[in-house]
Amino acid sequence: MKLLTDFLPIILFFVAYRIHGIYTATEVLIVAAILLMAWQWWRRGRVETMTWVSTLLILTFGGLTLYFHNDTFIKIKPSILYVLFAAALLFTHWREEPLLQRLMGGQLPAALPLSFWRRLNGYWIAFFLFGAVLNLIVAYAFSTGIWVDFKLFGMLAITVIFVLFQAVVISRALPQEAKDGDSSA
Template identity: 45%
Template sequence: MKFLYDFFPILLFFVAYKLGGIYVATGVAMVAAVAQISYGWFVKKQVENMHWISAGLILVFGGMTLVLHDPVFIMWKPTILNWLFALVFAASAFFGTKPLVQRMMEHVLTVPTPIWHRVNWAWVAFFVLSGAVNIYVAYHYSQDAWVNFKLFGLMGMTFVFMILQGIYLARYAENTAEVVEAVDAKDPERPS
């Protein structure tokens, strides 16, 4: 469910593009981002920072796309978002006591501190690469290809990266058995 909630604007952008083109899709994504923030604010009583940042970028770059009637602005949005995330993850290595990835995941997994730093830098590299690939596709392929890449390519890249990260972290995890036992205890019907 959280996956659908997180990708709600992207999914609606994709469907709207297929039905009405880039400008309709941009408007739909802007409305979807506002709806996502509103739902988080009024129903869940919490809005994740990622949703605020993404909505802000959709509204700014989407607004520029609609006002200037130029789709290049909305095409830059995923690149800017990924590069902002890269910057935040990189900065977290120098400010504070823990890298951002450790702060996000240490409640689930315990690994040595140097491993958290490596994984944090891997996320930085991933975000930089994702942003670069997005803009490469935007400028070297058709708009249809870019829209398909925006949904399937970026999501696929993220999925593969997360699987590789999980495999890497599992090698160093100190409490993997406890995590599995905790999951099994919450869901006794789950096959082992």
């Protein structure tokens, strides 16, 4: 359910683009992002940091797109978001607890070494920087229609492949007991 709600603004953006074009799609994206924030607040009593940041960027770059009637602003928004994510991960990379460890640590065994978390953190930094550059290439080298398709389908596919890669990396790093389901209990 969370995945659907997180992707709903992008899906609505895609549909609105296909029906009415980039400016209506941008308006729909702005409204959808605000509604997602409201839904998170209503459902959980708080709004996730990622939603705050994404919505702020959507409001800023979507607003600039509409004000100047220039789709370049909305096209660069994903790259800026990816760079911000990479910067946040990089900022904590050499600390005692990298950001990724804080975000995922409770879901994995505590015995994983710091070197593992730094490597995983580094993979995510590289992924976000790759996504930022790739988005800019598609935004500037191709039509808006291709960029919209890429934004929904291309980045989704790339993200799924990357997450599967991460699952393999994580599974190889898990202690044998965690892989076996800790049969001593």
